[in-house]
Amino acid sequence: MANKFLDAITDREILVISHFDTDGITSATIMIKTLKKLDKRFSVKIVKRVEEETFLNLPQDKVIIFLDLASGSLDYLSKLDLKNIFILDHHEIFQAVPEGMNIVNPQLNGKEKISASSLTYLFCRHLSEDKELAKLAILGMIGDCMEKSIDKLNNLIINDGEVKKRRGLLIYPSTRPLNRTLEYCSDPYIPEVTGNAQGVIQLLRDVGLSPANGKYKSLIELDDEEMSKLVTAILLKNPKAKNKEIIGDIFLIKFFNKLEDARELSAMINACSRLGESETAIQFCMESQKAKKKAELMHTKYKQVIISGLKSANESEKVEGAGFVIINAKDKINDTVIGTIASILSNSSIYEEGTVIITMAYYDDKIKVSARAVGKTDRNLRELLSSVIAQTGGEIGGHEFAAGCMIKQEKESEFIEILKKSFEIELVKI
Numbered sequence: 276m277a278n279k280f281l282d283a284i285t286d287r288e289i290l291v292i293s294h295f296d297t298d299g300i301t302s303a304t305i306m307i308k309t310l311k312k313l314d315k316r317f318s319v320k321i322v323k324r325v326e327e328e329t330f331l332n333l334p335q336d337k338v339i340i341f342l343d344l345a346s347g348s349l350d351y352l353s354k355l356d357l358k359n360i361f362i363l364d365h366h367e368i369f370q371a372v373p374e375g376m377n378i379v380n381p382q383l384n385g386k387e388k389i390s391a392s393s394l395t396y397l398f399c400r401h402l403s404e405d406k407e408l409a410k411l412a413i414l415g416m417i418g419d420c421m422e423k424s425i426d427k428l429n430n431l432i433i434n435d436g437e438v439k440k441r442r443g444l445l446i447y448p449s450t451r452p453l454n455r456t457l458e459y460c461s462d463p464y465i466p467e468v469t470g471n472a473q474g475v476i477q478l479l480r481d482v483g484l485s486p487a488n489g490k491y492k493s494l495i496e497l498d499d500e501e502m503s504k505l506v507t508a509i510l511l512k513n514p515k516a517k518n519k520e521i522i523g524d525i526f527l528i529k530f531f532n533k534l535e536d537a538r539e540l541s542a543m544i545n546a547c548s549r550l551g552e553s554e555t556a557i558q559f560c561m562e563s564q565k566a567k568k569k570a571e572l573m574h575t576k577y578k579q580v581i582i583s584g585l586k587s588a589n590e591s592e593k594v595e596g597a598g599f600v601i602i603n604a605k606d607k608i609n610d611t612v613i614g615t616i617a618s619i620l621s622n623s624s625i626y627e628e629g630t631v632i633i634t635m636a637y638y639d640d641k642i643k644v645s646a647r648a649v650g651k652t653d654r655n656l657r658e659l660l661s662s663v664i665a666q667t668g669g670e671i672g673g674h675e676f677a678a679g680c681m682i683k684q685e686k687e688s689e690f691i692e693i694l695k696k697s698f699e700i701e702l703v704k705i
Contacts, residue, residue: 277401297418343391409435447538449494464623546577610638614645621647
């Protein structure tokens with residue numbers, strides 16, 4: 276496929292269309308750096324989601340490559356009279372792949388767990404050998420929470436990226452003072468600590484950690500005994516959290532000529548895009564010092580937005596039943612963070628394991644819907660939303676355990692009612 280792409284771009288300009296989350300941004304940056312190295316003419320478009328408007332007026336004279344999206348739009352793409360379309364994506368495919376479609380997707384080959392950025396890195400390694408790009412693939416991998424199940428292919432990329440690893444508590448940034456890290460920690464969500472400066476100080480006091488010269492240690496500076504006490508204290512605050520879920524490998528990557536916590540870098544990229552600064556996110560990935568300063572401000576603002584969003588979610592209208600909760604935030608939470616709120620709640624101790632959390636937020640005349648499951652569940656969330664969308668209309672995307680859709684605001688009540696009935700029917704079947 277890489278050779279076919281090389282042939283296609285010999286005398287044509289390229290249009291790169293990528294998703295706006297960390298995985299999509301790092302995918303785009305890997306492709307940008309590769310095309311620059313090949314001295315090719317290209318333009319880049321970053322999108323929140325694939326909608327019908329995304330495909331309108333796509334240029335006939337350019338090679339178009341979709342990154343981290345478009346696997347759910349194969350039927351639509353097949354109707355367009357475009358000869359040179361390439362797709363590098365890892366999302367589920369529910370349509371037949373049209374003949375002649377140039378697509379690289381692990382769903383077509385054993386459903387291997389790999390991020391779009393990792394796919395893009397492996398693809399670009401065939402175009403231009405550059406292992407320096409591996410660290411961007413790792414940031415995308417972490418952005419899509421795939422670092423917890425490292426297989427042979429992902430391990431190859433991690434080795435290319437020259438990552439340093441340390442076993443410890445999976446909160447970030449691991450390189451910053453612990454009090455600030457804990458205050459803005461949302462994954463895992465720590466009751467009475469997350470968003471509570473006084474609660475943080477009390478927790479650290481209980482653990483026996485105090486500041487030296489007015490400054491607390493960072494996570495990676497803790498010794499084994501201090502780390503163990505901190506983990507125990509957090510588990511006491513959140514007893515439903517399992518040790519294996521909050522303990523893991525801390526990835527340290529050389530970025531801006533110093534070792535940085537990969538989770539923080541990934542979160543900064545995500546923050547920029549979700550606050551409407553995708554260009555800053557790409558420049559940050561390019562290691563621009565100017566973009567770094569802006570990204571740090573964006574990240575601080577984003578953490579405040581998340582804390583505020585969690586409070587709004589708690590206060591929002593809810594429809595609850597056996598094994599599900601629908602949180603309708605309406606215009607109280609931005610559509611770009613509603614999925615993040617759902618993810619955080621699914622990792623908290625608020626809801627029982629197996630509960631499906633549905634969050635909803637207004638976006639123009641539409642509603643962004645996100646679905647997440649607490650712990651393990653047999654439910655396929657994408658299929659669940661698809662069955663409702665079939666009746667209300669809308670657009671669907673995502674994975675089996677993390678899915679989303681977009682519906683018209685006028686369908687709000689109908690969507691909630693059908694979704695509620697779907698859960699109740701499912702319960703009767705069980």
